[in-house]
Amino acid sequence: MKMKALWTVLPLLIIGLAAVVLWRGGEDVPTATLTLPCADLVAGCHTRLLGHEVSIGLSGPVKPLQPFQVWVKAAGARKVQARFTMEGMDMGFNLYTLRADGDGVFRARVTLPICVSGRRHWVMAVEIDGAVAKVPFSSDL
Template structure:
């Protein structure tokens, strides 16, 4: 066996080990009994017009509001989330470009009251002038993690 063949075998074995470790970590280190649920996207809701909400299992709801409106670029945005029907330990909003990678933007919101969370972020400018965004509200509870996606469009002159 040549040196390059040995190196290839070692590299493949290391990759297989890394994949096995990642799978084991996902299943063995996850909190016992945690359930992950992704709510369906409501394409009729427009965050530019006002708050949007999404149904979650057990009759609950997650509502997202972004201010000011219209939603500006390169200016502070206020994110407000209301959670009903589940006890939320943490809330984050993952903001991503639908058709273009705009970098990592996932602010952690602070608890304002029973089921209410808020925080701030800023959206970068897209060079195309019009940008479709997805805001996924991620709510972590004691035994469940729920993701509720919302979409909106920004424009830049």
């Protein structure tokens, strides 16, 4: 009788334990999204993103079809990516992976497409180890 009770309870215990492990495991992946208004992206702007001290900037001139550089200072970051979008408009696939240079600054050369509607307002979404800072900016033309 006692053995039978054990075999009833044991599977439930295992399922419960697995659920806890999965739930805790899910928590280990940090996600956060914030908007970072930046008046002067060439000078760069600073924020805190899930414990990272982060500075984000562009080295202009920022014009379509003309390569410019995105730089991100985020000490200790493992993965830094930048995605360029327009609000309410599909501007294609503009995803760049930034590579750390000797100074620990992550950089990528970016070329933006021309907007068929003549719009200049972009959003740069910088993802740092799963956390995202969205930085609105205007291209020069």
